Amino acid sequence: MTALASPRPLSGFAWGRIVLFGVLAVCGIYAVYALLVRDAPRQQTAEFPQITVPARSGDIGWSDAVERTSNDISAREQRVVANPDDWGVLQSLAGAYVTRGRLTDNYADFAEADRLLARAFDVAREGTGPHRMSAAFHFLMHRLGRAEENIAAIGNYVAPLNGIDSPDIISLRADIAFYRGRYADALRLYGEAEEKNADSSNAFRLFTYFASVGNRAGAARYFRTMDAMPARDLDRAPLAIARGRFALVRGEYADAMASFRRADRLFPGDWRTGALIAQMAALDGDMDRAVAMFENIASEHESPEAMDALAAIYRYRGDARASRRWAERAGAIWDERLRLFPEAAYAHALDHELAFGDPARALRLARANWEARPYGAAAVGLTWALLANGQVEEARRIIEAVNSSAWESAEQHVAAAQVYAFLGDDEKAEEQRELALAINPRSLDREASLVWFGH
Amino acid sequence: MDFRRISRLLVAIALVTILPFAALHAHSTPNSAISFDIAEDRVDAEVIIPANELGYALNLRENLGDPSVFNRRKAALRRYLLDRFALVAPDGQRWDVTDAELRLTAIDGPPDLVANIALRAPEGVDPRRFTLDYRAVIDRVPDHFVLVFARSDYTGGRLSTEPRMLGAVRANTGALAIDLGPGSRWRGFVGAVGVGMEHIAIGHDHLLFLIALILPAPLIAAGRRWGAYGGLRHSLRNLLAVVTAFTIGHSLTLLGGAFLGWQLPGQPVEILIALSILISAIHAWQPIFPRREALVAAGFGLVHGLAFATLIADYGVESLQRAESILGFNLGIELVQLLVIAALLPMLILFARSRHYSALRLAGAGFAGIAATAWLVERLFGTANPVAGAVDAIFGYALWIIAALTLLAIALTAMERRQPPDTPLPAQ
Helix, strand or coil, X not given: CCCCCCCCCCCHHHHHHHXXXXXXXXXXXXXXXXXXXXXXXXXXXXXXXXXXXXXXXXXXXXXXXXXXXXXXXHHHHHHHHHCCCCHHHHHHHHHHHHHHHHHHCCHHHHHHHHHHHHHHHHHCCCCCCXXXXXXXXXXXXXXXXXXXXXXXXXXXXXXXXXXXXXXXXXXXXXXXXXXCCCHHHHHHHHHHHHHHCCCHHHHHHHHHHHHHCCCHHHHHHHHHXXXXXXXXXXXXXXXXXXXXXXXXXXXXXXXHHHXXXXXXXXXCCXXXXXXXXXXXXXXXXXXXXXXXXXXXXXXXXXXXXXXXXXXXXXXXXXXXXXHHHHHHHHHHHHHHHHHHCHHHHHHHHHHHHHHHCXXXXXXXXXXXXXXXXXXXXXXXXXXXXXXXXXXXXXHHHHHHHHHCCCCCCHHHHHHHHHHHHHCCCHHHHHHHHHHHHHHCCCCCCHHHHHCCCCC | CCHHHHHHHHHHHHHHHCCCCCCCHHHCCCCEEEEEEECCCEEEEEEEEEHHHHHHHCCCCCCCCCHHHHHHXXXXXXXXXXXXXXXXXXXXXXXXXXXXXXEEECCCCCCEEEEEEEEECCCCCCCCEEEEEECCCCCCCCCCEEEEEEEEEHHHCECCXXXXXXXXXXXXXXXEEEECCCCCHHHHHHHHHHHHHHHHHHCHHHHHHHHHHHCCCCEEEECCEEEEXXXXXXXHHHHHHXXXXXXXXXXXXXXXXXXXXXXXXXXXXXXXXXXXXXXXXXXXXXXXXXXXXXXXXXXXXXXXXXXXXXXXXXXXXXXXXXXXXXXXXXXXXXXXXXXXHHHHHHHHHHHHHCCCXXXXXXXXXXXXXXXXXXXXXHHHHCCCCHHHHHHHHHHCCHHHHHHHHHHHHHHHHHHHHHCCCCCCCCCC
């Protein structure tokens, strides 16, 4: 044993060393923390620049656009009267009806466009006809098979100019591949189209593609590309809406609201943007304002989505009778839409049936929707419907296929968590809940039941 | 319509239709939850139903989340719920409902109806196998579902504050068959040992307190400085004294907390624990209570025991099983403490015999002091800080660090042995 050191007080130098040691130790521990512990900072939608709104914006509002399109329809109807057997004139009128239908969401306009296109084909000579317009229309109506038939007909054109290899048709083929769940093919075709014509529509499609497969960097890249392109206010509004939706599905509600407000200033009076703003008000807890806005939209535009949103808010507030009243009104409109354009209405009507209707009918709709467009969102809808009908094993098979595909959304993990809960697999359910929360920290909130606008 | 115009229209159509990434959360309706606390012959169920969903199922106009509406309808709601809630034994006998209390609560968001229902298994029936027959809300709201959890299950050997999901119920899934597996008091006891081991193993603050206290155990204090190595017997005696005193201290308050209701709010206890580590760290740096380590270990052990008692209380163990669970829990704690001491001992003794021990002691004391300060700040202000996170991360590598230090100590000892015999040992 060694001799004991004699006790003596610590010198100033010794205290200095202690302090220095402490500082170094804190730095060392922080370095360890930075290397081992700290999560990558949660990315915000801020990496997507907010859409700039000029001081004088929104020269053309929604009402002006509807009025102009209605005038356009009247003018083209005169031309049809004068040239009843000219397929080009009929196609032109059909296009005007589609444009107005897109603005108003009035299925009667789509029905008229459908009728006019059919007439145009009747009068067209063999090898000619409104295939391009028809392909776009059927795609819009979620009739992928009919759209493909029209594209194939374009491929058989004698004159190859603006044929199947034109960028817009390649993009449409990519869209179809995407909705058929063939994501790799879709990406390849989007790339092909971009090589031929790197315009804003391709950038928008690629932004959407990357947003859907959870590739944030890719989505941000194409968002910035679109943002840098010159465009009219009218055309920048969808960009602001897309940005808002991107933020919405990530639970960044304030950011989403800011984007929707910008869209509203760029294209004022569009009730669909108004519905998104009403929805954000509801998510923010301002139920009275949301109800007032939705009631206005529901009564002025007969929007079944707005009615369903109202039914959800009343349910959330515990007013069952008001909820059922609005749900019944929405149900009647969905039935009519299912009669007119079933493929286009399946997904919306499915949401309605799942929340307020009959589970067996919901499952029929979900299967039909899946058959029409077998992509990620339809598969998730089918999972919910299967769960609602107690068919848990099939729901597991479907959602596991989604999880192993490129599709990435918080909702698929919420659905998967519920599937595993019904199977009693606590560990997997928890894992899926965590995945959902990683994408959208609000995805398990009770208020999530108030999100109706997002298609 | 010319080609360009059609193309523009096509693009415009795409812009509005190809936006599939937005999620449809309308499907995510709020669900109910049932949690079971399993005892030897009875089950306590806690049923949580979102008040708005219940109102929707009952087709009400008024909001059940309003306390006056709830109070007015309370008796009817109780009847409604008990008509739709039953546990059924495998032979078809229904369990007796011995008590049912309803209340309205809003923890995070809109209010919930919470029902605490006590049920007793029929005579001679295995209380660990039953069927949950539940129809409240789901019989009228098809998209509503109920998650079912087992919370505490002592005889199943599960003591946890984390509920275990048993399954889920929906309108068309039918009743949920629940088999909790074999159960016995021995399983419960073993489970409690496991919880004790787990708690001390992941309770870095308890371990760090102990480590800081035993760091200077091999040394002899000389006034205001730590002196030389006091020999193996001195070291072992000090270690034994510290560990025993800590055990006595925390066992006393653990027993008091569990049986006599000695309780302090969690935050002050946690702050005191951080403070105990800071004081031990300072003492390891420079002696402030030499030869009174055991006394201090016992004193702060009392504080650490209060934290253990809170944990045991959270498990909701019945009073009859509490003694067994405390015994098991304490045993688990001691086992891990002994393992930690056993793992540290060779390294401590070898280092203490070398001239490098003061560096190790100061590094250890510094680490403990920084960790304690970080925890203190975290617990005082209720916000996480990166230093505390780093300390926890470092504990994840504790075994590797101990192994590396032990190897280093062996190497240093071997090197010092090779030194010429006349080389004097430097004063510590």
